[in-house]
Structures are given as C-alpha cells and as structure tokens.
Amino acid sequence: MSEPLVFHYDVDGSDFTSAGQASVFVKRNLRQLGLDPEIIRRVSIAMYEGEINMVIHAEGGEADVIVTEDAVEIVLKDHGPGIADVEKAMQEGYSTATSSIQSLGFGAGMGLPNMKRYSDEMQIDTELGVGTTVRMKIRLT
Amino acid sequence: MKVSELQEHGFTALTLPDGDREIVGAYMGDLLSWVMGRARADAAWITIMSNQNVAAVAVLADVSCVILTEGVTLDENVKGLAEAKGINVLTTALPSYEAAVRLSELI
Ligand SMILES: Nc1ncnc2c1ncn2[C@@H]1O[C@H](COP(=O)(O)OP(=O)(O)OP(=O)(O)O)[C@@H](O)[C@H]1O
Numbered sequence: 001m002s003e004p005l006v007f008h009y010d011v012d013g014s015d016f017t018s019a020g021q022a023s024v025f026v027k028r029n030l031r032q033l034g035l036d037p038e039i040i041r042r043v044s045i046a047m048y049e050g051e052i053n054m055v056i057h058a059e060g061g062e063a064d065v066i067v068t069e070d071a072v073e074i075v076l077k078d079h080g081p082g083i084a085d086v087e088k089a090m091q092e093g094y095s096t097a098t099s100s101i102q103s104l105g106f107g108a109g110m111g112l113p114n115m116k117r118y119s120d121e122m123q124i125d126t127e128l129g130v131g132t133t134v135r136m137k138i139r140l141t
Numbered sequence: 142m143k144v145s146e147l148q149e150h151g152f153t154a155l156t157l158p159d160g161d162r163e164i165v166g167a168y169m170g171d172l173l174s175w176v177m178g179r180a181r182a183d184a185a186w187i188t189i190m191s192n193q194n195v196a197a198v199a200v201l202a203d204v205s206c207v208i209l210t211e212g213v214t215l216d217e218n219v220k221g222l223a224e225a226k227g228i229n230v231l232t233t234a235l236p237s238y239e240a241a242v243r244l245s246e247l248i
C-alpha cells in the first residue's frame with residue numbers, strides 16, 4: 001500500500017438520528033483493509049465524536065479519512081459557528097448542547113476529550129463565524 | 142459467557158445477529174460520549190437509551206451487546222438497523238442497577 005487511500009464524505013447536518021454514518025462506513029472499510037481491531041476502534045470513536053459535533057454544533061460538514069502506511073488521518077471540516085474558547089471546549093463536561101439534543105444522549109461534554117484521548121495527534125483550527133477544522137492522526141506503528 | 146446465553150437468565154433478545162459473541166465486562170450509562178470513552182470492546186452496554194444513535198455507538202465502541210433495562214424496547218426501524226449492523230440487543234424489566242448485579246453474577 002504505497003498510495004494513500006482517501007475516503008471522502010459529506011456529513012448531513014439536518015439529521016441527528018442517523019448521524020454517525022460516515023464513521024460506520026469508515027469502520028467497515030478499515031476492517032476490510034485488515035487493520036488492527038484496537039486501531040480501528042480508536043479511529044471509529046475519534047471520528048464519530050467529530051462527526052457528531054459537526055452535526056449537532058455546525059449543521060454538518062465534510063469528512064476526509066486518509067490511510068497511509070503509517071497512519072490514519074481524519075480531517076473534519078465545517079462552516080459552522082466556530083468555537084469561541086477551545087481550551088474550555090476541551091474540558092470534560094463542558095457543553096453548549098441544548099436540552100433536546102441532550103435527550104438523544106449527547107451533550108455530556110466528553111466528545112472532544114475522547115477525540116484527544118483516542119488519537120495520537122489532534123489539532124483544532126477554528127474561527128468564529130467561519131468554521132472549524134479538526135485534524136486527528138492515529139499512528140499505525 | 143456468550144450473549145445468547147443471557148436468554149436463559151431473564152433477558153429477552155430483541156435482535157441476536159451475533160449471539161456467539163463473548164461478553165467481557167460491562168458498562169452502564171446513557172450519555173453516548175461517556176460510553177464511547179469508557180466502555181471496553183466486548184463489554185455489555187447497559188442503558189435505557191434506545192434511539193438510532195445507540196446502534197451507531199454500539200457498532201463503533203464494539204460492545205458485545207446492548208442490554209435495555211426498565212422494560213425498554215426498540216422501534217421497528219432501530220431494530221432493523223441493529224440487526225443489519227450485527228448488534229445484539231436484549232431487554233429486561235429490571236432497572237439498570239439490578240440488571241448489572243444480575244449480569245455480574247453470570248459473567
Ligand atoms: N464543530 C464544532 N463547531 C462548533 N462548536 C463545536 C464544535 N465541536 C465542539 N464544539 C463546542 O465544544 C463543546 C464541547 O464539545 P464536546 O464534543 O466535548 O461536547 P458535546 O458535543 O457538547 O457533548 P458530547 O460530545 O459529550 O455529546 C460543544 O458543546 C460545542 O460548544
């Protein structure tokens with residue numbers, strides 16, 4: 001596998017209930033590639049949290065997953081409201097989710113901390129009123 | 142123990158596409174990000190949540206089964222989804238704590 005493998009998804013921001021499809025799809029593809037189950041699990045969780053954040057906080061966005069010989073890179077890009085205070089958003093328990101979103105089981109304020117925990121590298125670029133791009137890398141070696 | 146064996150101990154299967162899966166530990170919780178962050182692969186996930194997102198979380202967190210408590214069941218469409226994704230879902234009339242105690246006697 002010398003050429004990197006790239007998966008691209010448009011993440012629909014209007015449907016909370018079916019959110020997570022891109023992550024489920026990526027998981028299936030990584031399985032077919034025969035990657036280590038624990039790596040697949042980390043990629044799945046990190047990507048799901050980012051995908052859900054795009055849906056509930058940014059009205060959707062785009063997801064790219066790039067698989068190379070030594071890493072899986074996940075890039076999540078949205079044109080939502082941006083994050084005012086990234087440091088605060090990264091804290092466990094911090095959430096701006098509304099009560100209707102909470103009733104679906106979201107809004108614990110654990111998504112970004114999970115993404116940090118399950119990835120080897122994570123970078124957030126965000127600008128208020130412009131959008132947010134989250135990059136995560138999970139190393140294979 | 143295998144997921145399918147739960148049926149002999151008061152848990153009712155709603156979907157059982159992968160009943161031979163072995164249960165390794167359990168995690169109890171209704172907030173999806175806690176489950177994502179804390180549940181181990183192959184754990185039984187005990188919850189009262191039964192919406193579509195539960196099926197996605199169960200797949201991605203790689204749990205061995207979802208145990209719905211307090212008599213909670215699945216809508217037909219969520220049931221179909223769980224089935225298609227290979228997710229075992231069982232239900233019990235017990236509250237979550239009692240269900241966890243029961244499970245811990247079994248596994
Ligand atoms: N893509 C995004 N665009 C705008 N704001 C975001 C985005 N991602 C996260 N946030 C902000 O950061 C906060 C914390 O995010 P985090 O994922 O940790 O928790 P949550 O999504 O609120 O709840 P949980 O992930 O536990 O369901 C969010 O409540 C939201 O205010």
Ligand SMILES: [Mg+2]
Nearest residue numbers: 049053111112
């Ligand atoms: Mg989140």
